[in-house]
Amino acid sequence: RKEVEQDPGPFNVPEGATVAFNCTYSNSASQSFFWYRQDCRKEPKLLMSVYSSGNEDGRFTAQLNRASQYISLLIRDSKLSDSATYLCVVEGGTGTYKYIFGTGTRLKVLA
């Protein structure tokens, strides 16, 4: 089983739609969780950190479910500019400071 798993997609959605991505992780000792955005052939950039209480940034909402070991990202009112690959990143468990990356979920927002 992969340490971090994501549905690769692609998710093709119309502008204005709401879309949700999930990501599961295998190490129950993992401490920190992130969503990064990566445009084609560019470097990943932090979209948002994911906190136990959940967090929201404009149209983006991230949630963490430790019991089921998954994190989610919800994008409301999708824009064409949201088209990208979304990477789930989990910071390793106790005593390790390595970041484990999912393979990414591709989103394409259609006009």
Added chain:
Amino acid sequence: DADVTQTPRNRITKTGKRIMLECSQTKGHDRMYWYRQDPGLGLRLIYYSFDVKDINKGEISDGYSVSRQAQAKFSLSLESAIPNQTALYFCATSPPGQGFEQFFGPGTRLTVL
């Protein structure tokens, strides 16, 4: 100016050649990382360094070596390049401690013929 820079941005080389990829950062972070990205495999950690004297192998270090010349500089070498090292290589930095984001350089696209 970019906080994390990588040189070269693109490189085509031949099997057996020695290649060095360089990374510099102005963020003042102690921690630096080298990753490679292949289609369908995500980012995989090659080496990481928590300070100038602390260098650690990642999950795919075979065929690679690194040098941390200063806090701001972390170089990745391919001693004898082979075609399956063709990939997109990213350098990243982060502050010490847990829960901090990583900052990535723009990447180096390496092709080994």
